[in-house]
Amino acid sequence: MSILWEGFLQGMSGLWTVACVVIPLMIVLEIAESNGLLQKLNRLMAKPFRIIGLGEEGAFPVVVAVVFGITYGSGVIINHVRTGKVTRKEARVIGTFMAIAHALIEDTIIFWVLGAPLFLLVAPRLLLAYVMSYVVHKFTPELDLPNGDNLEAMD
Amino acid sequence: MFQVTRKMLWKGTKTGLQTTWELGKVVVPTAMVVAIFRASGFLDTITAFFAPYMGFFGLSGEAAVVLFSGYFVNLYAAAGSIMALNLTISEITICAVMLGFCHSLLVELPISQKAGSPLGYIFLIRLACSLAVGWLLGVVLP
Numbered sequence: 001m002s003i004l005w006e007g008f009l010q011g012m013s014g015l016w017t018v019a020c021v022v023i024p025l026m027i028v029l030e031i032a033e034s035n036g037l038l039q040k041l042n043r044l045m046a047k048p049f050r051i052i053g054l055g056e057e058g059a060f061p062v063v064v065a066v067v068f069g070i071t072y073g074s075g076v077i078i079n080h081v082r083t084g085k086v087t088r089k090e091a092r093v094i095g096t097f098m099a100i101a102h103a104l105i106e107d108t109i110i111f112w113v114l115g116a117p118l119f120l121l122v123a124p125r126l127l128l129a130y131v132m133s134y135v136v137h138k139f140t141p142e143l144d145l146p147n148g149d150n151l152e153a154m155d
Numbered sequence: 156m157f158q159v160t161r162k163m164l165w166k167g168t169k170t171g172l173q174t175t176w177e178l179g180k181v182v183v184p185t186a187m188v189v190a191i192f193r194a195s196g197f198l199d200t201i202t203a204f205f206a207p208y209m210g211f212f213g214l215s216g217e218a219a220v221v222l223f224s225g226y227f228v229n230l231y232a233a234a235g236s237i238m239a240l241n242l243t244i245s246e247i248t249i250c251a252v253m254l255g256f257c258h259s260l261l262v263e264l265p266i267s268q269k270a271g272s273p274l275g276y277i278f279l280i281r282l283a284c285s286l287a288v289g290w291l292l293g294v295v296l297p
Contacts (some may be wrong), residue, residue, distance in 0.1 A: 007190030011183030018178060023171030030167035031159055070263055074270035075174040081271055088271060095272030099263070099281055100256055107258075110234050111251035115244050120292075125255050128284050 053137035065098035101129035213293030257285035
């Protein structure tokens with residue numbers, strides 16, 4: 001029982017850490033979006049993503065995942081799918097990319113400190129993430145659902 | 156030009172709380188399962204079983220502890236194992252790159268699933284990348 005309790009506390013403290021980033025992130029996003037800033041930023045970053053089938057809205061969760069981590073990237077995707085900003089196929093491509101390349105700053109620092117070379121920690125992940133996403137984009141049929149699709153329907 | 160209204164703050168907070176709740180439904184139960192694995196010694200059993208296969212990646216048997224703590228627990232556990240063992244720099248590099256592709260699976264696979272990708276498919280892609288690159292580095296690195 002104490003083991004379960006310990007696990008519960010670990011989960012809750014992890015969740016607290018997530019909340020401390022996700023809630024401010026969502027506020028900043030909302031402000032940026034209301035001011036039309038996100039569209040401008042996305043247009044700059046979206047070019048290489050277009051090749052793997054991601055539009056402006058689809059590129060954003062990838063960038064969030066690469067910088068902040070898969071949990072935060074997933075948070076953005078969950079919202080994007082719920083509000084119909086990305087299709088289910090795009091969500092699959094994004095999911096593939098960020099499963100391979102996420103939290104590149106945090107993950108890299110841990111092992112760089114232990115002596116692994118920086119280049120080998122970053123480059124293979126970005127490269128394979130891009131290649132695998134391209135493969136998924138090419139070979140996945142459309143999984144589109146009408147806008148307003150929610151999590152329950154995705155499961 | 157740049158506007159911040161109370162409505163934006165409220166809407167952002169609401170979205171953030173919603174997201175935290177969705178992820179919490181995955182993160183908290185998973186942490187409890189991991190705690191059971193660790194306490195029951197199941198983690199040690201898996202590690203002992205796979206130790207003989209590490210030569211394929213140019214790794215010593217000890218490195219299995221690093222890979223499995225990374226795969227199943229997280230990168231901090233893997234870093235802790237690296238510190239506790241006597242690995243060469245090239246072994247640390249191989250482990251680190253392999254774990255970059257594939258880590259914290261018990262926590263991250265359900266998160267990927269929550270974000271709309273099938274669990275088994277994400278697992279296969281990540282493990283395949285990890286093993287392939289691990290093998291390649293084992294051949295290439297001195």
